[in-house]
Every structure is written in C-alpha cells, then in structure tokens.
Amino acid sequence: MGVLLVADVNGAALGRDATARALSALAGLGDVDVLVAGDGVAAAAAEAAALQGVSKVLVADDPAYARQLAEPVADLLAVLATGYSHVAAPATASAQNILPRLAGMLDVMVLTNVIQVVDADTFARPIYAGNAVETVKSTDAVKIFTLRTAKFTAAGAGGGAEVVPVPVAAKASASSAWVEDRIAVSERPELTAAKIVVSGGRALGSKENFALIEGLADKLGAAVGASRAAVDSGFAPNDWQVGQTGKNVAPDLYVAVGISGAIQHLAGMKDSKIIVAINKDEEAPIFKVADYGLVADLFEAVPEMTGAL
C-alpha cells in the first residue's frame, strides 16, 4: 500500500536535509508519498517533489498546520493513514510529538528512533542509550515510526513528483496552542546537520576557556558540541549538548576535546564517520571509539592546531 513520509517542515520551509535522509532510509519499502503540512508551504511542497524517490507529494496548506501542533496534524494523518501500510517521519521534536498521538488514535504501536528498516515489518532501533540495538517485528496493519536520519545519505534532487492538495478539512487544535518559538541564532552550521563537529568537555574548566573549542570549530567550519558535564557546569549552552539526553549527531568528522567518553555521550556521536579524541588520559574510554587519538593537554594541543589551521 506504500509509505507516507511526513516531511520535516519548519515555518513554511521544508526541512530538506532530514526529509531527504528519511527518503533514503525508506528506499527499500516501495513507493513513498510525502506529506507537506504547514501554512504557505507551496514552495516547500515543490522542493519535496524535486527529491529523488518521491512518488507523490500531498500538500496540506492551512493555518491550522502552521506550528506542527500534534492535534491537527495527527487528525489529518489519521484520515490519510488508511491508504498506507507505513507512516514515517524524521525523528524531530515535532514528529516525536505527532506520531505517538497518531498511533494512539489508530490503536497501533509507534516505533521511535528507527535506525534501519530491515524489511516491511522489521525495524532496528537503539535501546539502553545506544548500547544495544533491538530488532522489532510489527504485526500492526499500519507501521508508524520515526527515523533517526543522521547516518543516512540524503536523497538527491532531480525528481519530478506530482503535487496533490489533500482533500481533508483542517481542524484547529482545541487542546493546545502555539505560544512562541525561541530559536538560537548562530552563524555556525546546525549541530545535527553539520559535516564537522568539535565538542568540548568538563576539562575546559570555564566558559571563557570554551572559546578554545569555538576557535577550532570556526577554523574548520564546524558546529560546536559539548558534553553534559560541560553544559551542566555552565561552560556551554544547553542546545550544544551531544548524547543520550542531548543531540544525536553523525558528522563526517567528530572531534572530542577533554571528553572522557561516557556511554551517555557516546550514544549521541558514535555513528560519526571519523572520530578524533584529544585527552590527556591515555586510558580514557573515548579512545576505544576514536579513529585518531591524541594523548595531550588540550590547552597546548588545541591552540597549536588552531594556529596551524
């Protein structure tokens, strides 16, 4: 019956990277229709239609969908889902809010943070902070799941799918309302989409010293990440945290500076393609996952690297 992929939509813009990566993750399941729900999303729908691997774009353009509130989008999906065997979405904060509600409405289970679609019924997802991967077989009539997209290659452009308006009347939410978005402004790449991430840990010792990490990151055109210890100590803002209770990243290059490599940190970065660790303790667990390790004092090594770059 095919797959319905709920596109990542921010404001009126398509979250192209997450949507394109999700398309690659779903490639083995047959035809994929993409739902673009939002307010003023004609351009986003056209952009989605140009992605390779899209059969059809359904566009639900209505102010009720402007903020991706769970209630109106789940109501819409509950109607659309009857025509599909699978409803999936990148595991964004919005989708992690919408799809469980949809699953509840349809009385089926939801699978979150799927990292591999094994076959039409079988999905792999991390458990225990990424220390184990469980393979789940679903007998539900409609499989509903969110995808961790970081490690998938984004589907390219060059597609030319048809864009079809959704013939469903939008219902505004009666039980929740959007109040405000507080969006961090940064000239650096977005942490979860960056090709290079430089992260600092507790060893930095202060917010002022964390500038060493930022300086190296800026030389590399990288996003800045941090361990929870660095965030909890006030050296780095909360939205930089990488790990089990932070962000999940899988860049081409991850540089961990003064980070011990606790399992909760590894849970958020161990799928990175190349991991470089700088730590003065040669026994630090981070070296077990590192491709390149430098046993050194970061206060000497980082300024030297930044200077050389």
Ligand code: FAD
């Ligand atoms: P530390 O463990 O203190 O390590 C500092 C490292 O710096 C050490 O290896 C030391 O050798 C090295 N060092 C010290 N001085 C220098 C120097 N001058 N030069 C070079 N190296 C130096 N953590 C996360 O990061 N993300 C999470 O999302 C997260 N979620 C958690 C969820 C739960 C439920 C729990 C219980 C914990 C979670 N944690 C998380 C915390 C995690 O367990 C660790 O406490 C944390 O990752 C440690 O941060 P750190 O490596 O910066 O600090």
